[in-house]
Structure formats: C-alpha cells, structure tokens
Amino acid sequence: MKPPEDVLAELRALRAGDLPTHGGRTLAYVYDSGLSEVDSLGAAAHALASSANGLDPTAFPSLLRMENDLVRAAARLLGDVPGVVGSVTSGGTESCLLAVLAAREDRPSPSIVLPTTAHAAFHKAAHLFGLRRIDVPVDPVTFRADPAAMAAAIDDSTVLVVASAPSYAHGVLDPITEIAAAAAARGVRMHVDACIGGWVLPYFARLGADIPPFGFRVPGVTSISVDLHKYAYCPKGTSVLLHASAELRRSHYFASASWPGYTMLNTTIQSTRSGGPLAAAWAVVEHLGEDGYLQLASVTREAVARIREGIGEIEGLRVLGDPVSTLLAFTGDDGFDLFTVADEMKARGWYVQPQFASGASPVNLHLTVTAANHGSEPEFLADLAASVAAARAAGPVTVDPAVAEFVAALDPATLTPEQFAGLLAAAGLGSGAGLPDRMAPVNALLATAPPPLRERLLLEFLGALYTP
Structure with missing residues (x-):
C-alpha cells in the first residue's frame, strides 16, 4: 500500500496543472465566493456525510431533512408560493433533464419548444428521452427569446416550453412573463432555466437592479431549476429542481417492485447518491444566510x-x-x-471562455x-x-487552405479513425502531442467546421483523452 501522505502529495502534484479554482482568475466553470471559511465548511460537512446514501431517506433521515431545507430555501427565493416542491440533483443538467422527463409523459410523440439560446442540457434531454426539439430563433440583436415566435411554435405535441433566466451564452433574461402566458394558454408546462441566475438575480433585485419577474409568481411557470454550486457558492455538485406542485413532479420519480430485491424508489436519475454534496450545500446555505448572500x-x-x-x-x-x-x-x-x-489572457494568468x-x-x-x-x-x-x-x-490566425478543404470534405456520419488522426496531426494534436499551449490555431480550425462535424470531432478527441 502507498502511504496516505504519498498519495496526497501525488494528488497535489496532479492538481498543480489545473486551472485555479480560487482568486477569480478562472472566469468559467468555477464559482468562488472569495470566503475561505465557506470552502472549509463545505469540505468538513461533505466529509461528515459522504458515507451516507441518499437512495433511502428512511435509512438516512438527516439527508431528507437537509434536502427539504434546501428546497424550502430555493422556493422562498423564487416566489414563495404555496405548494411548491422540489428535488436536489447533481447539477443543472440533471435538473433540466428531470424537468423534461416529468413533462414527457403528458402527450404521445412529444416535443419541446426552446429558444436557440437555451442551454445544451435541453438538447441532451431531448436526445436521451426521445423528444422532438423545436428550436426558435432569438432576436439577433438582444439575443432574447421572441415571445411571439415561441407561441407560434407551440403545437399539440408540445409538452414543455423553456426559457432562460439568464441564458448562459450572453447573460440576458428571456421575457418570461410573455412566454409563460403563451404556454399557459395552450395548457403546456413552462420551465425556467435559472440554473445560473436563480440564486443571484433575486438579490440583485433587492439591491435595486431592474430584474423582470421570472419565478413562480409569474402565471404559467410550472418548474424552475437553480444550481446551488453556482451563486449559492456551494461545493459541486448540487442543484435544485422546483415544481409548482407535487403532481407535476411525480412523473420524474421512478419506482420498481418487479424484481426480487428491495423496491427501488428514485427521486432523481441517480440511485445511490453520496450525502456529501447535499450536506456541504446545506452547511454553506445555513452559514451564509440572507445577509451573506446579499453581500456576495x-x-x-x-x-x-x-x-x-x-x-x-x-x-x-x-x-x-x-x-x-x-x-x-x-x-x-x-x-x-x-x-x-484568449491565449494572451491565459498567458497572463486569466482563463476566459x-x-x-x-x-x-x-x-x-x-x-x-x-x-x-x-x-x-x-x-x-x-x-x-x-x-x-x-x-x-x-495578426489574424489563418487555416491552411488544404486543411480547410480537408475539413470541408469530412462527413461526421462516416468519419473514419484515419481521417480523424489526420485532422489531429494537422491541428498539432497528434498521438502523444498533448494539448498545445496556444489554442487559437485549433479553435480557428474548429470554427471552419459546421456544428455537426465539430461535435463529432470533439467527441472523438474526448474519447482519445479518456483512453488510459
């Protein structure tokens, strides 16, 4: 066996090559309160509950209590109306997946209506759960969803309409009130993706910002996702999916008694769940409270x-x-x-996306x-x-015309390992080359590829990275 101190030393050495998660120099992926006690509290709480299993709340009632406390806190922040229920999930994507899953049961051959700026998590949900996706163009200047276009896209197959508070790509708030009204008029569920804004926009409003309403007090809003590991500054990964009623939530629950083991009951996509992230989130939210979050x-x-x-x-x-x-x-x-x-900023110690x-x-x-x-x-x-x-x-980053021609001729559906290897070599990412210090030439090359080809290329590259 390796001595524990040697293992931890090795881990520290590995982590030294990562982007910094504290100090505000990584402006994507991480959310730093700047308060050291928040990190230490979250880590200590995680350790206290990491061995507990969220699969069975009757065996670990502490996790049930903490989950209900977090759902109650999120519900207070996002409308504080009677009847709201929720589930703590592993992150924003799982919250969005469950919102789509809950809505899918409403109609045969279901579809979802979403603006083109909606998070890709909804693309994933449609892919996994077999829904048709109706992408509605947004305003080309403001990048906000177009309520009239969204309303026109709703048809008899629509089970869910999605809008963002705010959208990730541009940070703009969709016109939630108008879109929710259109969904309600057709008897369709309306989900507000507030994963990134749900825990900060209400406090911005208290500080005097002009934030249009987007919570449960907006007629027609039936579910909201809000991530705790974003602006609640909790350790990853915790999010909350709220539903306006228990009836709306029920269809993303799962049960199976048709086997000889225990009756499986799941509130989320996961079965076994460590109590660590839940306890860490509960501890941070309890510690910071209303005053702490307002100050942050x-x-x-x-x-x-x-x-x-x-x-x-x-x-x-x-x-x-x-x-x-x-x-x-x-x-x-x-x-x-x-x-x-972006490369120059990274050379100066900043990561921008x-x-x-x-x-x-x-x-x-x-x-x-x-x-x-x-x-x-x-x-x-x-x-x-x-x-x-x-x-x-x-000066400009140029792509070799021959390489651009090679990329243009690729078919994502029939991309061969040899073609992919040739493209990696052209991009300087050949076998054993690792990631280059400067990504501009690689990004310029990827920019020449249409989205389906870019997806396939990056998936192949991801697969190559995750090869022991």
Whole structure:
C-alpha cells in the first residue's frame, strides 16, 4: 500500500496543472465566493456525510431533512408560493433533464419548444428521452427569446416550453412573463432555466437592479431549476429542481417492485447518491444566510459593472446584448483574433471562455464573474487591453487552405479513425502531442467546421483523452 501522505502529495502534484479554482482568475466553470471559511465548511460537512446514501431517506433521515431545507430555501427565493416542491440533483443538467422527463409523459410523440439560446442540457434531454426539439430563433440583436415566435411554435405535441433566466451564452433574461402566458394558454408546462441566475438575480433585485419577474409568481411557470454550486457558492455538485406542485413532479420519480430485491424508489436519475454534496450545500446555505448572500451579490454586481464598463472602453470590443446578471460575452472588430486574445489572457494568468459563432451570435469570449473578481477588475482590464493589443500585433490566425478543404470534405456520419488522426496531426494534436499551449490555431480550425462535424470531432478527441 502507498502511504496516505504519498498519495496526497501525488494528488497535489496532479492538481498543480489545473486551472485555479480560487482568486477569480478562472472566469468559467468555477464559482468562488472569495470566503475561505465557506470552502472549509463545505469540505468538513461533505466529509461528515459522504458515507451516507441518499437512495433511502428512511435509512438516512438527516439527508431528507437537509434536502427539504434546501428546497424550502430555493422556493422562498423564487416566489414563495404555496405548494411548491422540489428535488436536489447533481447539477443543472440533471435538473433540466428531470424537468423534461416529468413533462414527457403528458402527450404521445412529444416535443419541446426552446429558444436557440437555451442551454445544451435541453438538447441532451431531448436526445436521451426521445423528444422532438423545436428550436426558435432569438432576436439577433438582444439575443432574447421572441415571445411571439415561441407561441407560434407551440403545437399539440408540445409538452414543455423553456426559457432562460439568464441564458448562459450572453447573460440576458428571456421575457418570461410573455412566454409563460403563451404556454399557459395552450395548457403546456413552462420551465425556467435559472440554473445560473436563480440564486443571484433575486438579490440583485433587492439591491435595486431592474430584474423582470421570472419565478413562480409569474402565471404559467410550472418548474424552475437553480444550481446551488453556482451563486449559492456551494461545493459541486448540487442543484435544485422546483415544481409548482407535487403532481407535476411525480412523473420524474421512478419506482420498481418487479424484481426480487428491495423496491427501488428514485427521486432523481441517480440511485445511490453520496450525502456529501447535499450536506456541504446545506452547511454553506445555513452559514451564509440572507445577509451573506446579499453581500456576495452586492460585490459581484459591482465587479460585473466595472468589468462591463471597462470592456466598453477598450477599442474594438463590445458586449453582446444587454446582460442583467453575472455573465458577459464580448466580441471584437476585424482587426484582431479573439481566440488569440484568449491565449494572451491565459498567458497572463486569466482563463476566459471562447464561444464559437452561432446564428446571429459572432465569435466571442465569455466571462462568468463571481464575488472573487471584486477588487481585481483593474488588473483584469489592463491585461485584457494588453491582450487585445498583442492580438492586433500578431495578426489574424489563418487555416491552411488544404486543411480547410480537408475539413470541408469530412462527413461526421462516416468519419473514419484515419481521417480523424489526420485532422489531429494537422491541428498539432497528434498521438502523444498533448494539448498545445496556444489554442487559437485549433479553435480557428474548429470554427471552419459546421456544428455537426465539430461535435463529432470533439467527441472523438474526448474519447482519445479518456483512453488510459
């Protein structure tokens, strides 16, 4: 056996190559409150309950109590109306999957209606559960869902209408009231994906921000997802899916007594679930409380405002849409390459997330701003300005015409291992090459591929990464 201290030393060495999860320098994937006691509390609570199993609440009533407490807290935040129930899940994607699953039982050959800016989790849900997806274009300037177009897309097969509060890509809030009214008029469920905004927008509103209503007080809203491991600043992975009534929730529960073992009862997609994430989330929410979250929202709102204003002052950059939450997406003029800007920022110690062009949305860089970014805005903006200047000096990233022609000829349905290996080699990602320090050439190459081909290429690359 390896000594425990050697194993932990090895783990620390492995983690040294990861993006930093604290300090506000990774503006995607992680949510940092900037409060060290929140992390230590979550870790301690996780350890206390990690061996408990959420499969059976009668065996571990502490987990039942904590789950009900978290659901109650989320329900208070998102409308505080009678009858709301919920489930704690492993994350936003599972919450969205369960919302779709619960709605699927309503009609044969079901479909879901969603704006093109809805999170890809709903694409996954439609794929897994066999629903037809009706994608509705959004306003090409504001990137908000079009209520009239959404209403027109609802038909007799529709079981669920989806809108975002806010959408991930641009941080804009869809017109929830109008869309919910259209869904209610047709007797269709309406889900609000507030995974990223549900725990922060209500506090922004208390601080004076003009946040249109999006919770259960909006007539027609039947379910809401809100992630605790985002702006509730809880350890990953916990989310809450709320339903307006127990009747609406019932169809995502699962039971099976038709085998010789115990009667299987599941409230979520998972069966066995460690009590660790649940206990960690409960402890953090109990610790921070209303006052703590209001303070975190206040400093986060200030950081967003400063960064947004600063982006507008950098020549060639502009923020997309009118974001109301903690997410910003900005694009650039033709004088420089945004993928190069991302590389330059990484060289300066910042991670910003590239987003490919899609419909009316151009190539852009995405920022997830958290409380930990408060105070470091001047440094971030100075490095961003320097990165833009460096990208201008470097000039455009070009794709070899022969490689572009090779990519254009690929069929995602018939892509062979040999073709994929050739493309990896052309991108400098051949066998044993590892990830390059600069991703702009790779992203430029991927940008030439239509979405179905890009999906296939990246899935093949993912499979190659996950090969021991």
